[in-house]
Amino acid sequence: MSSRKAFLQKAGLALFSIGVGGVPAFLATAAGSDKITRPYKKKKILVFIFQRGAMDGLMAVTPFTDSFLKAARPTLFMDAAKASAGKSLIDLDGRFGLHPSMGAFESLFREKRLAIAHGMGSPNNTRSHFDAQDYMESGTPFSKGTASGWLNRAIGLMGHDGTPFRAVSITAALPRSFYGDNETMAISNLQDFAIQLKGNPMGANAAAKSFEELYDQTTTSLLSKTGKESFEAIKMLQKTDVKNYRPATGVIYPASPLGNSLKQIAQMIKMDVGLEVAFAESGGWDTHFNQGTENGIFARNVADLSNSIAAFWKDIEPMQDDITLMTSTEFGRTVKQNGTGGTDHGRASCAFILGNDVNGGSVLGDIKPLSIENLADGRDLAVTTDFRSIFSEVANAHLHINDNKILFPEWSGGKAGVMK
Amino acid sequence: MIQAGKIFFVLTVCLLVNLLFSSFNKQDAHPVNFKMPFKQAGFTERQAAAHLIDRFTFGNSPGYLDEVIKSGLENWFLQQLEGKQNDADLNKRLSGYDALQMSNTQVLTKFPRTATIVKEAVAEGIISKDSLKENGKKEYREAVKAYMEQKGYKPQQELFRQFVSQKILSAAYSNNQLHQVLTEFWFNHFNVSISKNQCAPYIPAYERDVIRPNVAGKFGTLLLATAQSPAMLFYLDNFSSSGENSDFKQRQEKLQQRLEKKASQANDEDPSGDKAKLMEKLSTNKKNQGLNENYAREIMELHTLGVDGGYSQQDVTNAAKVLTGWTVYPMANGPASAVKKMIERFGEDNLAAKGFVHDGDFFFAINRHDNGAKTVLGKPFAAGGGYQDGLDLINLLAHHAATAKFICKKLAVKFVSDNPPASLTDKMAATFLANNGDIKEVLKTMVAAPEFWTKDAIAQKTKSPLELAISSVRALDATVNMPFLMYQWVSKMGQKLYYYQAPTGFPDKGQYWINTGALLNRMNFGLAFASQKIPGVEFNLAAINNNHEPESAIDALKTYSKIILPERDVDATIKRLTALVNDPSIQQKIDEAAGKATSNSDQNHVAMGGNQDADEIMLDQKNGRILTEDKLARKNLGKRTKAGNEMMPSAAGNNSMLAQVVGIIIGSPEFQKR
Known part of the structure; x- marks a missing residue:
């Protein structure tokens, strides 16, 4: 139980940090500085x-x-x-x-x-x-x-x-x-574990931000909980260069x-x-x-x-x-x-x-x-x-x-x- | 004693229900009096119509809500139950798919298994037996391909491509929406799976002939139709089940004795010698006999009574015995079988006189039937009952109180909420028992109940991936030219239709559909769909807003939220997004990026055509046709991009903004619910 909460808190720091195929600098700052320490045993x-x-x-x-x-x-x-x-x-x-x-x-x-x-x-x-x-x-x-x-x-x-x-x-x-x-x-x-829009990575970035906000605030608990986890998971994967x-x-x-x-x-x-x-x-x-x-x-x-x-x-x-x-x-x-x-x-x-x-x-x-x-x-x-x-x-x-x-x-x- | 008590209880319930509902039944004769108590619950007519559309269709489309109100809510619902709306538009869209109307026999003839084809080609001397060893080689594959072309055979994947395309188109464009929804519901309830090769070719006809005609009829009729269908008989193995007390068994035993005697006389230890051959014959012989309980167990546990329906292992075994001999009638080009040989040898008329039954693709082989006496759920089946015993058993199960409870709960989970109130399911079960399992009456009871009309029931169900995809198509009045690609998106979001392996069918609850990976795919679907990057999807966003182009992102957000999510509370969504959309730096960057992407047709081309995910999904089914379709998509896109760019609207900036906004609405939490 505690590990789950810790995971969410740890990763739940920043909106704004979703990147596709190379994180754009203006979006990446927040995430880049957030060094993940191991939040669970x-x-x-x-x-x-x-x-x-x-x-x-x-x-x-x-x-x-x-x-x-x-x-x-x-x-x-x-x-x-x-x-x-x-x-x-x-x-x-x-x-x-x-x-x-x-x-x-x-x-x-x-x-x-x-x-x-x-x-x-x-x-x-x-x-x-x-x-x-x-x-x-x-x-x-x-x-x-x-x-x-x-x-x-x-x-x-x-x-x-x-x-x-x-x-x-x-x-x-x-x-x-x-x-x-x-x-x-x-x-x-x-690599698919990201918000993607083929041919329009910038659009995907903006959309990701909107989605994160919407799922964060929704009153349906299943959607808000899973939504949060999805974005935290994306961020976790982005700590490393998955593609290369x-x-x-x-x-x-x-x-x-x-x-x-x-x-x-x-x-x-x-x-x-x-x-x-x-x-x-x-x-x-x-x-x-x-x-x-x-x-x-x-x-x-x-x-x-x-x-x-x-x-x-x-x-x-x-x-x-x-x-x-x-x-x-x-x-x-x-x-x-x-x-x-x-x-x-x-x-x-x-x-x-x-x-x-x-x-x-x-x-x-x-x-x-x-x-x-x-x-x-x-x-x-x-x-x-x-x-x-x-x-x-x-x-x-x-x-x-x-x-x-x-x-x-x-x-x-x-x-x-x-x-x- | 217990059984007698149970029967008495059932009778009492029936009686009570009849008394209670006699006035209701009178109303049925005058549909005008059928009322939905939405006003009492504080719904406006528009809210009520939106709720009905959410629950009983694959989604609203522009103008549909007004049509529902115009026909009158009750009247609309009754019409949907009847399912007799004109579907000329859908039929036109389906007309290009030549496999959809084929009988099982035609399917087997046109789309034989590869093994059957090879066997035939060898028998005709077209392919030499030795070349079978070259199985992986190009020459061999080409020889098989040439043979198929000469014979007019098509690969089975083509059959399934047409079949799943049909699913997407029917769900999106049928005017009989409730029947489409029910088709999915009942198919899933009586699940069979393409992943089991043996039953796969019979599945298109299963949906068309067994499920569709019975979705809003009597439950017992539907149950019997599934029980006698080749798809189910193969999927749950009843086709091979034979009884201990059968002629067949006695014959097999004699054969067994003969083989054993011979085997004991042969004393060579050479593994390819006579003794080995005899042992193999023995093993095949053993395999061909015996009781298989799989279907008997699942018809009780999953199709009728439910796991807590009060049956014992003894009931399962005895039900299996009652159903021995229920098998598939041998078809032209179908696998060789003992039944086939027997029919050839004795002739159908002689067999019918002995108690064999042939009805379409179904065959009752009395020689495999267990002739002994059995008891199931307290009901005795005297020795020698034959085919009629199976019918009686299915009738018993179809009208059992536990079945009423189980089925009505499942319907309420589908149409009301993941945890429907018992007061509601009790009413539905009472109707079920009082009306001979009439599905229409059960659904009418459901929507006439106050429990259906509670404000907190609005948008309480999570859309399945199919529901999400189709509701998007409907919401934007989209044309889907390559439905197979939509099917692949539905698979990617977690619902590989017709391939669910277990007889339980897909679980019908939000938690099953919503997990981190699936949710991301839903958002990505929204973006890809709205920006028309799913090949073959076309729509005109301005057209669904009376050809009025929104003036700003905020305007787009407000306008299209209301079009796509009518009568939903979208204020919160709009408020949340306003700040983001208003951020000028982001808007500029999206426009720039979109502008670049559209102006560079090559880049776009590669990005859209490289449908890697789609390829991966079909990895196990390498098939020329699918690749061709993908290539076609690529080619078409290339053309469009050059020829004035029909698919990507010309004013890249503003329209890509609009597509972006619509994509976010489709991927938003609110649109995931119904």
């Missing part, structure tokens, strides 16, 4: 990446000693043996190998900051992208009507107020995970949607705007055709995923203790490759969890030999780790949320063991 931050389309967990992190897998994937199987032609898997522990394009993850894994939860998935065996994503994001795998998303409930359970930037999704529309009563924001580009953000030395983000999203999340973290839950998406995982091995669609996807995450992790190095990053995907893919050089919809996949408080350095989960008897429905990697046992553990340990009955109703499982 430093919070933990969770970054959640949803890999839409269902990642082939068996290719990302391959149980390469499994002869059944080798037989099931005549052209897709890769080995860790260095002698084989082309690139080989990165041997993690003698049994599992990282895809060669995920080299950026190796050091994080060896440093025991990166955990891999294999056999991760949902107890609902739907193989529809829509349904599986919906269930995973609502956090209720057998109930469609759940109005809220699990991250929105998580925000509600934190037990303290936040800034307008508390929960931000770098997407055009609000993701299902963010649906709910607690305030969240979807924004595809931080320069990551830490030596950090290069991939020029991809995910790289761009994580870069913006890093920006918000460094600007100290009160971010606590960030959401980003990664696409292109639905590899029915021509999945490729060391090169190809899948290799490009995992390269983007691991390089984006590694760049982000390095970029926010001084704040790493406060941040945990977690990936998930709606389901995995068939053990057997299909007739078009790809894989079809399956059951379990794997998740990556990164952070200094993560129980990293091992591939967690119960992966049995991939003989037909051990497969789900005779074809897929079985789900041995319920996604909720990972999500809840991360939320409990990192965000200090304790009420799992609200976070994941109708569930009472244990921990996956991904956190220290």
Whole structure:
């Protein structure tokens, strides 16, 4: 409560300070001199990446000693043996190998900051992208009507107020995970967070001033409160040059949607705007055709995923203790490759969890030999780790949320063991 | 015992209501006697008309308020309930959209899924199976494109582009405004989502044939129509639901046994060998059977009784059993299905004789229906009831007291306030039960109630992004030439229509719509719209002020506040802004900046055409058509800028000032409310 008030008071100093694409001097004076001191206690931050389309967990992190897998994937199987032609898997522990394009993850894994939860998935065996994503994001795998998303409930359970930037999704529309009563924001580009009028920045400035005045004085409390926050938020963002953000030395983000999203999340973290839950998406995982091995669609996807995450992790190095990053995907893919050089919809996949408080350095989960008897429905990697046992553990340990009955109703499982 | 009590209670309520409202019902026969008690509440006729327009339309337009008064408030409302005003103007605007009148079958034929197209092209030998592996390659894409052109196929995105454009145009230009508002309300109540591929192609017909004709009819008719629509059957999975006690299940079990026996005999461990194939068949077989409770749960929780409507998990399971076999009739070019094969094999007449029912796109497959006895909400359904049981269940739900309460509350939240008084919703629920769920009667009860006419109810609702955008179009009498771009603004403000994923629909409360990011986008929308920087939007600000140009910024502010926000108290807004507008240094700078911007057509061109946000919103749907539209917008703007600048009025200074003032009014707190 107090932090929210403090935020408003702190930032509520000046009307008049909105600029667009470079703050005009006559308007900027007030804002420029107003040095923002941190108005709230430093919070933990969770970054959640949803890999839409269902990642082939068996290719990302391959149980390469499994002869059944080798037989099931005549052209897709890769080995860790260095002698084989082309690139080989990165041997993690003698049994599992990282895809060669995920080299950026190796050091994080060896440093025991990166955990891999294999056999991760949902107890609902739907193989529809829509349904599986919906269930995973609502956090209720057998109930469609759940109005809220699990991250929105998580925000509600934190037990303290936040800034307008508390929960931000770098997407055009609000993701299902963010649906709910607690305030969240979807924004595809931080630069858009301003009063804008294309071709007429001066007009936008004058209008901004008018809007700020009008919202400040309106008697409708919802509009006046949110209006104030909007302008304070703009001012917060203007403390730094959002457009020309320069990551830490030596950090290069991939020029991809995910790289761009994580870069913006890093920006918000460094600007100290009160971010606590960030959401980003990664696409292109639905590899029915021509999945490729060391090169190809899948290799490009995992390269983007691991390089984006590694760049982000390095970029926010001084704040790493406060941040945990977690990936998930709606389901995995068939053990057997299909007739078009790809894989079809399956059951379990794997998740990556990164952070200094993560129980990293091992591939967690119960992966049995991939003989037909051990497969789900005779074809897929079985789900041995319920996604909720990972999500809840991360939320409990990192965000200090304790009420799992609200976070994941109708569930009472244990921990996956991904956190220290 | 409890159930019997409940039924007795319902009967009692019905009886009481009939007694109480018998005089009211008499009035219904003579609409002249239908009265809205606004005078008693201290409203002038103009204030009352403005309030009605705020609540039952997508916004006032110049001269409309006078028309409402001229027809008489009560009469206007009754006409709007009927929804039979001439819509020739709207129909003309919609005439260019060829997909809007298509049946589901036609849609599937014209806009097949990419997977269907590829499969067909492979079968015809146009595309080789090997080239599927080249999926991402340019040659492959071009081969698919050429095949589509040859066959006359269009991408599905084109269907949705037409569909959402239709939404924008209908909301803005229909003379049957209340029916448009109700269409949005009921669609959202019975939400389905384009984000679920399986149900997406059926959604345009869903709105047109299932929702629209029933928005002001009997609730039960609407409920049944949704229950039998392909969009809903696919969205909430009932199409695949089958019963334990069904022929289908027995057949599947026999198949299962055969497969299992074979699988146990095959002892090779080769993952691509026979055993694996058998196991896969087994898994598909398993997938094709079983009860799916999704629809049964949501029809109770979200569509009728409400979450506190007094049903149990057992009721959900049993309702699901009652509805087993309710599925979609296989369509030409639709996905292959067991039902399709069965119809081909046995013939429709034979099936009808056995209790199968075919009605339009709906199909009742009695072989999948659970034949056992069930009880739902205390009502017994004897074994072997078949199709009629489903109808009876839906009828029971449609007329339940909890449904009356739940639906009437939702209507009152939509039309009165986020927290409507119980005294009002009780009256509405009583009407609902007494009149067989007649939506018109319920709405009449609502506006005839003193609770509707309290002064503090004025402008208490927050506009949804769609309401904000359309009320802007109407307020300025604007022409929208590229409605899709308006749709993208609505999405950006937080309401990606038809894509809301959860069956709850968008929450109808101010707090949901107003957050920091969304509010900024609303202000930016106001500025972009008023300065005609949304491609395809055209209007003449002078025309709505009798071609009189305001003499100063203050004059503009006063005049246009009153035009755009009739009967609202805008004195505070004007007072707040006067000081700002009067600041000469700012005014000069705006004029200078605007002058520069307009004189430099290239700069303007780039700034307006680079519709980055729009591109981002449609990122998941890369589609030639949309890009073409964007390009077209760019081209048109270029032309206009050169040819004497129709869109940017010539006297840059003064008119940009006026646009600026109007933009601020549209982005102001007062205009966010209705």
